[in-house]
Amino acid sequence: MKALCWQGVNELSVEQVPDPAILNAQDAIVKVTASTTCGSDLHLLGGYIPAMRAGDVIGHEFIGEIVDVGPEVSRHRPGDRVVVCSIIGCGRCWSCRHDQWSLCENSNPSPGITDLMWGGTTAGIFGYSHAMGGFRGSHAEYIRVPFVDYNAFTVPEGVSDLDVLFASDAAPTGWMGAELGGVKPGDVVAVWGCGGVGQMAARAAMLLGADRVIAIDRYPERLAMTARHVGCEVIDYTSTDVTAELRERTGGRGPDVCVEAVGMEADSTGIQRVYDGIKQQLRLEQDRPIAVREAIRACRTGGSVFVLGVFAGFVDKFPLGALMNKGLTLRGAQQHGQRFIPKLLDRIAKGDLKPSYLATHVMTLDEGPKGYEMFKHKKDGCVRAVFRPWA
Amino acid sequence: MKRLVAGAAALAAGLGVARWAASRGRMPGAVKDPLESSRWLGITINRPPDEVAPGGRLPEPLSRMDAEVRMNRAPGDRGTEVYARPRAQRAGADAVLARLRGEDPRTEIRTALRETKSLLETGDVLRSDEEIGTTRPTMPGKVLDMALGRAAEGGRL
Numbered sequence: 001m002k003a004l005c006w007q008g009v010n011e012l013s014v015e016q017v018p019d020p021a022i023l024n025a026q027d028a029i030v031k032v033t034a035s036t037t038c039g040s041d042l043h044l045l046g047g048y049i050p051a052m053r054a055g056d057v058i059g060h061e062f063i064g065e066i067v068d069v070g071p072e073v074s075r076h077r078p079g080d081r082v083v084v085c086s087i088i089g090c091g092r093c094w095s096c097r098h099d100q101w102s103l104c105e106n107s108n109p110s111p112g113i114t115d116l117m118w119g120g121t122t123a124g125i126f127g128y129s130h131a132m133g134g135f136r137g138s139h140a141e142y143i144r145v146p147f148v149d150y151n152a153f154t155v156p157e158g159v160s161d162l163d164v165l166f167a168s169d170a171a172p173t174g175w176m177g178a179e180l181g182g183v184k185p186g187d188v189v190a191v192w193g194c195g196g197v198g199q200m201a202a203r204a205a206m207l208l209g210a211d212r213v214i215a216i217d218r219y220p221e222r223l224a225m226t227a228r229h230v231g232c233e234v235i236d237y238t239s240t241d242v243t244a245e246l247r248e249r250t251g252g253r254g255p256d257v258c259v260e261a262v263g264m265e266a267d268s269t270g271i272q273r274v275y276d277g278i279k280q281q282l283r284l285e286q287d288r289p290i291a292v293r294e295a296i297r298a299c300r301t302g303g304s305v306f307v308l309g310v311f312a313g314f315v316d317k318f319p320l321g322a323l324m325n326k327g328l329t330l331r332g333a334q335q336h337g338q339r340f341i342p343k344l345l346d347r348i349a350k351g352d353l354k355p356s357y358l359a360t361h362v363m364t365l366d367e368g369p370k371g372y373e374m375f376k377h378k379k380d381g382c383v384r385a386v387f388r389p390w391a
Numbered sequence: 392m393k394r395l396v397a398g399a400a401a402l403a404a405g406l407g408v409a410r411w412a413a414s415r416g417r418m419p420g421a422v423k424d425p426l427e428s429s430r431w432l433g434i435t436i437n438r439p440p441d442e443v444a445p446g447g448r449l450p451e452p453l454s455r456m457d458a459e460v461r462m463n464r465a466p467g468d469r470g471t472e473v474y475a476r477p478r479a480q481r482a483g484a485d486a487v488l489a490r491l492r493g494e495d496p497r498t499e500i501r502t503a504l505r506e507t508k509s510l511l512e513t514g515d516v517l518r519s520d521e522e523i524g525t526t527r528p529t530m531p532g533k534v535l536d537m538a539l540g541r542a543a544e545g546g547r548l
Contacts, residue, residue, distance in 0.1 A: 003525065005525060008529075015525070017525040018523050018524075018525065020520065020523065021523055023518040023520075023522060023523075024515050024517055024518055025514075025515060026513070026514075026515060050535075051535060052535075053526040053529070053532045053535060053536075054526055054527050054528075054529045054532055055524070055525045055526035055527045056525065056526060057525055072514070072515075090509075090512065090513045090517070091513075092437065092512045092513050093437050093508075093512050093513075094435070094437040094468075094469055094470065097437065105508070105512075106508070106509045106512060106513050106517060107517055109517050109518065109519040110519065111505070113538065124517070130521070130535065133517075133519060134519045134520060134521040135519065135520050136520045136525065144520060146517055147513070147517075
């Protein structure tokens, strides 16, 4: 079959690879009908997560049709149109039973790497390096889905592919940031990053009753898209002092909840950009935590900061003094998608959430390398490139 | 290349400073776990004790290990804590050589504990897609392979 493969740092190609197979009795094979780029793929592409091998199939946010199931699959059958969570959960360990699906204790066959790096086991993720289990990604004609009864969700009738596609990752990730960040009616919420996840976090904050939501980015087209589709306020960080702007908009308090949706390659202006850039390139600092620092500084005393952006290792100049003395709550996680996807599908079916506008560029799988080039450099206003393997 | 040289220089400078400080007796050395070869390896299984070892029978594959095993109910709703360690304990050079040969009994017990947990909780042990590979050999890939070769067995447990 055809698949989009990582070949080295900033190098992708479409290759013929062996078809996936059912390896465990609770697996299914899904024919991928749409699969989208995600900002976290760029960390793999750029070599910031050094656990990729030449030929690995990337992609983790997708929908499709089940074409084959193992003998112990009970909730799905061939023909089901499904959206699949990017995180693989077994559904029966303590973490999954407590809705902390990205901490699944049985879905990463190579837990030694994450155990060693982070002191704990985390879940397997599709197309997300050998540290996360070495599972093939979704930018392919077919994909194997382990523990399919827990990880695939039947798509409601009448919902379009492009609306439901983002229920695989961007929408539940954003929802998690707002919900576990503790957004409640009357709150002021700031979201760093107007990519797909940031926009979904902003929308989730509004649906959870936030009084004001303010999204921060530097790309005019993304800011305009967020203002138009999410309906929240925006700040261009290249034209103002973000913390001063946030204080002024919140009676001097700062936002109640700050959601960081940027990750380890955060950009900035001024000396901080140069400092973190040099340290990261020298591998003296693995991740650039610029947006996290700003969120902690901007957050109101006693407020909450949720880190949605992907980080892999160590950061420098982390403002622990501010965190401690301001009495902040800091949380983070890969998405616990299975916890949120069912209710998001309901909201999408009802029209409360219509994420299809994020799909700015719909392409064939053969155009995968070009799609990532556009996505990485935000060319032509690309927010998400979506690949249609069977188009 | 410039980045590599600069990084190596910074690392060498850092190591030099650390060594100098240590030589002046101002820096205590890292403490090696004195119980490394005899410490119990533990895992928590989300099943009650009577399902983990019905009638006192140890579950597979843990039962096949030449190991001391003990277990107790975990606090809260967490199931059962299962602990194991090899009956024959190796230390020093013997332990290092066994590890290099891939014959470290603690490694086998780690794997057995993980597989026992997965079988009891899910009925299966998940296999990786790596079995039907799409990758091609490269030099960086070989380094990664060395790390991944032990990834299923090492780590915190």
